[in-house]
Every structure is written in structure tokens, then in C-alpha cells.
Amino acid sequence: MAIKLLIADDDAIVREGFKMILGMDDNFEILYCAENGDVAAKYCRENEVDVALLDVRMPVKNGVEATKEICSNTSTKVLILTTFDDDEYINDAIKNGAKGYLLKSNPPDKIKDAIRMLYGGNTVIQDIVFDKIKVGLTSSKNKSIDKSLFSKREFEIIESISRGLSNREISKELYISEGTVANYITSILNKTGLDHRTQIAIYYLNGGTV
Template sequence: MAIKLLIADDDAFVREGFKMVLSMDESFEIVGDAQNGEEAVKFCENNIVDVALLDVRMPIKNGVEATKEICEKSKTKVLILTTFDDDEFINDAIKFGAKGYLLKSNPPEKIKNAIKMVNDGNAVIENVVLDKIKQNLKSSSTGKIDKTLFSEREFQIIESISRGLSNKEISKELFISEGTVANYITSILSKTGLEHRTQIAIYYLNNGAI
């Protein structure tokens, strides 16, 4: 079944470009488009949308504000696509529930793969964005993670996630199965109240805060 997509961007040229590229792939179905965050929120409330592709800088409601409402009011997963890797938006977008944060400059295949990953419940964030988060948090963190919450193995996995490793890479590094890694991540999410692996990375890098 095709992944139902909403494309939200205030630039009509960008919207049409994404629609043209993605509609050529039978894996996707474009069910709507929006030119601002408010339109995106209303569409997701009233229609079945699997993944919403949101620009950050939009009028009326920006992509971060729209992300918060979409995640609160619908089952739609949000993938942020932007031409900017702005420090001011990244943390909030992820905190409010965005499952991915990519630059629009990525090739179409990478964006398509990211959409599929987000639809499957995975989080996607590219290295240039993760590096921004690390830089910001290193200069502002003052807290300390309570290590007593986690087993030694769980903490190893938290640290590995913060380095951007996939489950497959973690399993190879720690000599355990991918299924075991996934089980540990589920436990970590439960203990911290977080929702996905990108938030775990921020939790670690921000010394226990998000």
C-alpha cells in the first residue's frame, strides 16, 4: 500500500517539485499539499496522512509549531525538510515529535528512503544536523544523567546512539543481535519517557535533559 503524503511548503515551486518527483514512485501517494503550517495541521486532522513533509519556515504557523499540533492531534508522522540547518528549530522540532530532520539539498533517493524509514516508525536525522545539536548542547549542558536508571548495557547503547550508530552497527560493536538492541532501546524509551532514538541521542548529549 502506498504511503500517503502531505507536502507543506510556502514555496509553490518546491511543493510542485516534490509532488512531481514523489508521485512518479508508486511507493507514494500525494494526498494533499499546504502552503503554511496551519493548513498542514487542519489537513492532517481531517484526512489520513501517513507522513507529512514540512518546511520549517512557513507563514502563519512554522514547521515546528505545526509539528507539535500534528503530533498531538493526529497519527501522522512528521519529517522536516528544510534548506536551513538552523540551531533554533532543530531541538524543538524533535522534542515536539518530528521523526526526521533532513535538508532539501539531499538527492531524491535519500529523501524517499527517509520517508519510508519514518513511515516504518524509525527516526532519521542526518549528520550535519546531529553535529549542530552536539555543538549546541556541549556549550549549554549543566545537568548530569542518572546512570542508576540504566544497566551497563543500556548505557552503552545510549552512548552508541548518540554517535549516530544504527541498530545493525550497534549489534556488531557490542556483539549482540539487532533484536536484542531493539529490546534495550524499548527499555530505554520506557525509562526515560522518550519516544524515539533521536531523542535518546539528545538526552545523552544534553546530560539527561530534553
């Protein structure tokens, strides 16, 4: 079954470029192309969209605002695709529920892989973007997490996630199975009320807030 996509970008050339590249792959079905975030959010509310690819800077409603509306009202997963790696956009998009953040300069295959990963329930944050999150939050951190909320193992995993380690890397470092790591992450998400692992990193680096 093809992954149903929406593409939103105020640049018609970019929209059509993504439509052509992704539309040539039988794994994807392009449902709609929107010229701004307002149109994108409305379409997602009224149709079953698997993954929405959103630009950040768009008229009427930008990608960050559209992300909040889409994630609050639909099951659509949002992948931010942008030429801007500004910290403000990164943090706000993730806080609003975006499950992926990639720069448009990535090759088509990497963008396709990211779409598949989001569709499968994973989070995809490009390394350069994640590094900016860590630098920005660490430099402004002014308080500490309440460790009493977590077990010792849970806190070790929180710290590992904040260093950008994958579940496989965490399992090797802590000598536990990947399944056990996943179970601990689920417990951490439940305790914090967060939605995904990138928010766990922000939570840790920002001293207990997202």
C-alpha cells in the same frame, strides 16, 4: 499500498516540485499540498496522512509549531525538509515529535528513502544535522544523567546512540544481537518517556533533559 503524503511549503514552486517528483513514483500518493503549517495541521487532523513533509519557515504557523500539533493529535509521522539547519529549529522540531530532519538539497532518491523509513517506524536525521545537535548540546551541557535509572548495558547503549551509531554498529561493538539492542532501546524509551532514539541522544548530551 502507496504511502499517503502531505507536502507543506510556502513556496509554490517547491511544493509543485516535490509533488511532481514524488507523484511520479507509484509508491507515493500525494493527498494534499499546503501553503502553511496551519493548513497542514488541519488537514492531518481531518484526514489519514502517513507522512507529512514540512518546511520550517512558513507563515501563520511554522513547521515546528505544525509538527507539535500534528504529532500530538494524529498518527502522522513528520519529516522536516528545509534549507535551514539552524540548531533552534532542529532541537525544537525533534522535541515536538518530528521523526525525520533532512535538508532540501538532498537528491530525490534520498528523500524517498527517508519517507519509506519513517513510514516503517524508523527515525531519519541527516548526519550534518545530527552533528550540529551533538555540538550544540555538548557545548552547553552542565549536568550529568542519573545512571541509577539504567542498567550498565542500557547506559552503554545510550552512549553509543549519542555517538550516532546504528543498531547494527552497536550490536557489533557490544557483541550482542540487533534484536537485543532494539529491546534495550525500548526499555530506555519506557524509562525516560521518550519517543525515539534521536531523543535518547539529546537526553544524554543535554544531561538528562530533552
